[in-house]
Each structure stands twice: as structure tokens, then as C-alpha cells.
Amino acid sequence: MANFKLSKIETKEKFEELTSLTGIISIKLFEFLTGPGVKQLDNCEVIIFSEKNMCSFFLNSIIKEEADFKIDIYDKYFDLFVNDEEIVIQQKILPIENSLELIQNYLKSKIIEEVFKSKKNITLRKTIKFYLNKKKINSVGSILAIPYLFKNKHKIIIEYAPWVYEPRNFQTFLERGASSGISAGGNQG
Amino acid sequence: MADATTNYVQNLSNKSAYEISHDFGFGAYRVLEAGLISKGAGFGLNVAKYGLGEAMWQSSTFGPRSVIFGRYHSQFVPHGTRGFLNAGMNNGIGWSNHGSQHVFRAKINGTKYLQIYK
Numbered sequence: 556m557a558n559f560k561l562s563k564i565e566t567k568e569k570f571e572e573l574t575s576l577t578g579i580i581s582i583k584l585f586e587f588l589t590g591p592g593v594k595q596l597d598n599c600e601v602i603i604f605s606e607k608n609m610c611s612f613f614l615n616s617i618i619k620e621e622a623d624f625k626i627d628i629y630d631k632y633f634d635l636f637v638n639d640e641e642i643v644i645q646q647k648i649l650p651i652e653n654s655l656e657l658i659q660n661y662l663k664s665k666i667i668e669e670v671f672k673s674k675k676n677i678t679l680r681k682t683i684k685f686y687l688n689k690k691k692i693n694s695v696g697s698i699l700a701i702p703y704l705f706k707n708k709h710k711i712i713i714e715y716a717p718w719v720y721e722p723r724n725f726q727t728f729l730e731r732g733a734s735s736g737i738s739a740g741g742n743q744g
Numbered sequence: 745m746a747d748a749t750t751n752y753v754q755n756l757s758n759k760s761a762y763e764i765s766h767d768f769g770f771g772a773y774r775v776l777e778a779g780l781i782s783k784g785a786g787f788g789l790n791v792a793k794y795g796l797g798e799a800m801w802q803s804s805t806f807g808p809r810s811v812i813f814g815r816y817h818s819q820f821v822p823h824g825t826r827g828f829l830n831a832g833m834n835n836g837i838g839w840s841n842h843g844s845q846h847v848f849r850a851k852i853n854g855t856k857y858l859q860i861y862k
Contacts, residue, residue, distance in 0.1 A: 607818045629818040639843040645816070645831050682855075693833070697849075697856035 572605035576648045577628050581610040583655055584626065587662075588612070592720045614662075614718060622666045622683075622715040626658060635661060638668065640683060642695055659719070660687055666715040673705035797862045800848055801839075808839050813848070815839035821846075 570582045581603075588596065598615040607629065614624035625636040628648070635643040635658065642661065648654045664685040671680040682696035699705075790799035800806040808815045814827035815838055830838025834854040840847055842861070850858035 604819060607822075609818045611819075627817070627819075634817070634841075636841065641840045641842070641849075643833050644836075644840055645826055646833070693854065695834075695851075695854040695856075697859060700858070 569601075569603065570610070572603055573608055573610055575608070576631050576651065577608050577610055580633070580648055580651055580655060581628055583651070584612065584628075584658065587655075587659060587719070588614075593718065594720070616715075620716050621718050622668070624662065624718065633658070637661070637666065637683060640681075640695060640697075642683075642693070660692060661685060662718045663687055663721065664692060665717050668713040668715070670711045670713075671702075671708050672711065674707035674709075675705070677705055679705055679708055797848065797860045800860065801846065801862045806848070808846075810838075813838035815846075817841075 567582055567585065570578060570585060573581055585601070588599075595617065598617045600613050600615075602611045602613070604610070609627065609629040611628075612624070612626040614621070614626075616623060622637050623639070625634075625639075627634040631648050632645050633643070633648055633654065634641070634645065643657070646654065646657075664687040667684045667686065669680075669682045669684070670678060672678055677699070678697075679699045679702040680696065681698075682694055684694040685692045702708075787799060787803055787805075790802060793799070794802070801808065804810065806813055808821050808824035810827055811825055812827050812829050814825035815821050815830055816824040816826045820841065821839070824839070827838045830836050830840075835852055837850045837858075838848065840849055842859075846862040848858070848860040848862075849856045
């Protein structure tokens with residue numbers, strides 16, 4: 556088992572323990588994450604289980620500006636979790652381009668999480684929406700089976716920035732951040 | 745029981761095809777009924793003993809080894825089976841993960857309507 560922090564100076568050699576589709580897609584994902592457009596990788600790590608031919612990416616945001624991602628790649632399948640919620644499980648990797656594009660789109664998307672809670676802090680409904688170029692690409696969520704029994708609900712909206720910016724947008728983002736200070740943290744309202 | 749079977753076989757020639765098929769159908773129904781009662785009783789006992797989530801996890805019909813609802817993961821559920829209803833992005837019924845916990849869920853159009861923790 557190899558466990559290391561994800562950073563731009565890491566070499567690809569550590570991924571050589573992985574074989575077949577797991578190895579190919581792990582290297583491509585590593586290249587994508589360490590390429591241009593990613594702001595910070597300080598709290599991110601990769602665990603490689605060479606004996607099981609499995610690779611796990613943990614993208615943890617330091618100040619919760621971005622949502623926490625977890626990507627498991629094993630055998631011919633991958634799982635994707637955002638803030639511990641399942642987005643994709645047991646998805647076939649083939650074809651590689653499509654699977655990689657799917658993961659990349661989630662990493663490039665702006666995420667809005669809406670949570671409805673009762674007065675006693677019971678989660679009645681939770682929705683996570685993904686927006687790519689202002690267009691909703693997917694939404695997932697969960698709903699309590701008997702929400703009508705709980706009243707006085709209030710809504711919490713948390714916005715998360717994308718993990719990966721398009722190169723053009725990233726440049727303007729950096730310029731704006733340098734001039735006015737980057738607005739950090741999930742906005743709660 | 746043996747006498748009854750012998751009598752039944754001796755009287756077969758006096759029975760019409762409809763009667764024989766009816767008898768066989770009834771026999772198959774009773775076998776199925778006995779099987780279901782036995783399974784249900786075992787599952788009910790496990791629910792009382794361990795709780796619903798754990799009983800479902802241990803069950804061969806609802807558990808991670810189930811061909812319908814099962815979940816395979818090379819690290820977390822290496823003994824599991826990939827259930828045919830438990831796949832896809834937005835729709836699926838079966839085992840999944842919520843954080844580090846195993847959860848049985850029913851998901852329709854991306855929304856979870858049922859969530860039972862192990």
C-alpha cells in the first residue's frame with residue numbers, strides 16, 4: 556500500500572504499481588489534477604492498494620471552499636462520492652475517454668448544496684446540484700420518508716467552488732483574487 | 745406418506761391430464777410456500793436479534809452477496825457481488841456507502857427515498 560500527498564511535484568512512478576484500466580485512468584486523473592487550473596492540493600492525498608489493484612483519490616478542501624471528493628478506481632469500475640454522498644457507484648470505466656470526461660465534469664462543476672432541517676436539526680431533505688458553465692448537469696439528494704411529521708423547517712444553502720477551473724477562467728480568477736482577495740468559504744444563507 | 749404416494753401413482757391412469765397438472769401445480773405451490781415461510785421466519789428472527797440493517801446485510805437475498813441488490817468493491821466489500829439493480833448513476837436499489845458506513849438505499853432520478861444503515 557502506498558499513501559502520499561497529492562502535489563504537482565509528484566512523479567507518475569508511484570502509479571506504476573497499478574495495471575490495466577485502473578493504472579491508465581489513475582495516471583490520466585493524476586495528470587489532470589496536477590495540471591493547470593487547480594488552485595490548491597495541500598490537503599489532498601492518494602492511496603494505492605497495489606495488491607488489490609485499486610487507487611483512491613481524496614480531495615479534501617482546507618477551508619471548505621470546495622466540496623470534498625472521493626474517487627475510487629478498482630478493477631474495471633469507479634465510484635465517485637461528494638461530501639460522503641454517493642454520486643456514481645460501480646460505473647464501468649470503458650470507454651476510458653467517457654469515464655474520464657464524466658469525472659472531469661464533476662470536478663469542473665460548481666456545486667450547490669441545499670439542506671432542509673427541522674427545528675430539532677433533523678435533515679428532512681438534502682439536494683446536491685452540479686452546474687457546469689451555468690448549466691445543471693446533475694442533481695442528487697435524499698429525502699426523509701416522513702418529512703410531514705416535522706415542522707418549522709429551515710433551509711441552508713452552501714455553495715462550493717469548482718476544484719478545477721478552465722485555463723481561461725483560471726487566469727481571470729487568479730487576477731481577480733490578487734486584486735480583491737479571494738472570497739473563501741462556503742456561503743451559508 | 746409412502747402408501748399415499750403408491751396409491752397416487754397407481755391411480756394416475758384414472759386421472760385426466762388436467763387433474764395431474766393441477767396436482768403438480770399445487771405441490772410446487774406448497775413447496776414454494778414452505779420455503780418462503782422458512783426464509784421469512786429466519787429473516788424476522790435476525791431482524792429481532794440484530795436490527796433491520798444488520799439483518800439485511802447478513803441476508804443472502806438482500807445482502808452484499810445478492811445478485812439483485814449486491815455491492816462489490818475490491819477494498820470495502822471484497823466478498824460482494826455486483827447486483828444488477830444496483831448500478832447506474834441516478835437509479836438503483838441496493839448497497840452503497842455513506843462516508844465509511846454501508847447503507848442500503850433506493851434511488852430514483854438521483855433522489856434517495858430509502859436509506860437503511862447497516
